[in-house]
Amino acid sequence: MTAKRCYTTPGGTITARAEPLLIEKHGRGVVVVVAVEEFERLSGKSAADRRSAKDEKKN
Template sequence: MSAAEAKNSFGHLIDTARQEPVKIEKHGRPVVVVISFEEFERLSALQPNPSRRM
């Protein structure tokens, strides 16, 4: 998904990210991945000493 698409359809981005990771591209290059909070927690739990928790 492009950054412009993510901005213009934020609700759709959220709905999709709740089901699967969404890669956001800017100028055709990947810049971020949006994941569900549940997936974030699962991945954070895999780190022995997470340096940053939300």
């Protein structure tokens, strides 16, 4: 998916979450969008862990 298409049709980005989605700009990959579950598996952290770490930084 191109960066422009991602910007103009964000719903397509969300519905394409079944597998990693490569976003390209000028024919080069720049970003990969993955489902939260896949991100958690790769990073070893849950969404709750990230939220609590973010909240701690604010205080």
